[in-house]
Structures are given as structure tokens and as C-alpha cells.
Amino acid sequence: xxxxxxxxxxxxxxxxxxxxxxxxxxxxxxxxxxxxxxxxxxxxxxxxxxxxxxxxxxxxxxxxxxxxxxxxxxxxxxxxxxxxxxxxxxxxxxxxxxxxxxxxxxxxxxxxxxxxxxxxxxxxxxxxxxxxxxxxxxxxxxxxxx
Numbered sequence: 303x304x305x306x307x308x309x310x311x312x313x314x315x316x317x318x319x320x321x322x323x324x325x326x327x328x329x330x331x332x333x334x335x336x337x338x339x340x341x342x343x344x345x346x347x348x349x350x351x352x353x354x355x356x357x358x359x360x361x362x363x364x365x366x367x368x369x370x371x372x373x374x375x376x377x378x379x380x381x382x383x384x385x386x387x388x389x390x391x392x393x394x395x396x397x398x399x400x401x402x403x404x405x406x407x408x409x410x411x412x413x414x415x416x417x418x419x420x421x422x423x424x425x426x427x428x429x430x431x432x433x434x435x436x437x438x439x440x441x442x443x444x445x446x447x448x
Contacts (some may be wrong), residue, residue, distance in 0.1 A: 303362070303366065303369070303376065303377050303379075303444075304317060304320065304377075304378040304379070304380070305358065305361045305362045305364045305372070305377075305378075305379045305380070306358075306379075306380045307352060307354055307358050307361070307367050307381050307382075307383060307422075308317045308363060308381075308382050308383070309356060309379060309383050310382070311380070311382070311390070311417070312380050312382050312391045312394045313380075313398045314394055316328050316332065317378045317380065317394060317396055318396060319332065320378070321376050321378050321398045322398060323375065323376070323398060325333075325375060325400060325429045326376075326399060326400060326419060327399070327400050327401055327402065328398070328399055328400075328401060328402035328405045329396055329397065329398045329405070330396070330399070330402065330406050330408070331394070331395065331396050331397075331409070332393070332394070332395040332396075332409050332410075332413050333379070333391055333394055334391065334392050334393035334394070334395075334413065335389060335391050335392065336348050336386045336389060336390050337388065338351050338388045340426055340428070343428040343429070343430065344428055344429045344430075345426060345427070345428055346388075346427045346428060346429060346438060347349060347385055347386060347387050347427050347428070348385070348386045348392065348424055348425065348426055349384070349385050349386075349389070349424070349425040349427070350382060350384060350386065350392060350422060350423070350424055350425075351422070351423050351425075352381070352383055352420075352421055352422040352423065353382060353421040354383075356421050357381070357405050357420050357421050357422050358370065360419060360420045360440050361379050361381070361416065361420055363377075364379065364412060364415055364416060364420070365377040365379045365412070366436075368397065368408045368411060368412050369412070371408070372397075372399075372404045372405075372407055372408035372411070373399070373404055374397050374398065374399040374404055374408045375399055375400070376397070376398040376404055377395070377396070377397050377398075377408070377412070378394065378395065378396040378397075379394075379412060379416070379427075380393065380394045381393045381394075381397075381420075381422055381432075382401055383422075384421070386407035392424075393413065393416070395400060395409050395412050395413055396409075397409045397412070400438070408425070409439045
């Protein structure tokens with residue numbers, strides 16, 4: 303497993319090259335990027351802070367749990383801290399598995415659980431002010447439908 307918290311640009315290409323193995327039929331990736339707006343407000347940039355040691359420990363635990371819970375072969379879970387501009391990657395999750403279904407499930411579970419449980423905080427700065435995001439879910443109509 304590769305689990306990291308970095309203050310620099312996340313090494314996406316390197317992670318994807320490292321995680322692949324001949325036994326895999328899929329590598330599912332979540333590349334969380336800073337978008338230019340949130341709920342109609344124009345975003346200038348984001349600032350991420352963390353209780354670094356606790357966050358890293360919890361991320362390692364989540365990665366290990368994903369391997370056990372979903373039966374995937376390998377997980378990479380990286381988060382960036384500091385100021386990020388629109389278009390930059392804040393979180394990278396890669397899950398390698400024999401089959402895509404469990405890879406997608408593990409990837410979705412990892413990002414959802416990370417956002418709820420890991421002590422990483424996001425301050426969103428807009429053209430008209432700033433707020434600390436509290437990890438609230440987006441409205442139901444923006445999520446997956448089942």
C-alpha cells in the first residue's frame with residue numbers, strides 16, 4: 303500500500319505505474335481536483351490542513367480495510383495539504399483488483415469514508431468570502447442513483 307500526505311503536487315503518473323500488476327484486470331482511480339465553483343460560488347483556491355499524524359494513521363487503516371472488505375489487491379491513498387489552485391489534485395485514490403466492480407466500490411468507499419472520518423480540513427476561498435467546509439454531502443440529485 304502507498305499512503306501519503308504531501309505538501310507538493312501528487313505524483314499521479316508514478317502511482318498509477320507502481321500500482322499495476324499482471325494479476326490485475328482493473329485499476330480504478332479517483333482524482334479529486336479543485337473545481338472553479340462550489341454551489342454557484344466562484345472558487346479562487348482551497349487550503350487544506352490536517353492533524354497530520356492522526357490523518358496518516360487513519361488513512362493507512364482505511365487502505366488496509368478496503369483491501370480486506372472489498373478483496374482488492376492494492377490501494378494507493380494520497381492527500382495533499384496547503385494551498386491548491388483550480389485544476390490541482392487534492393486527493394488521489396487508486397485501487398488495483400482482478401475485477402472492476404470491486405475496484406469501483408472500494409474507490410467510492412475510500413473517498414466517502416476519508417471525507418467523513420479523517421482529520422483533514424478544507425477552507426474554500428471564493429470571490430465573495432471564505433468558509434471552512436464541513437464535509438456535508440451534496441444534494442441527492444447530484445449523487446449516484448440506484
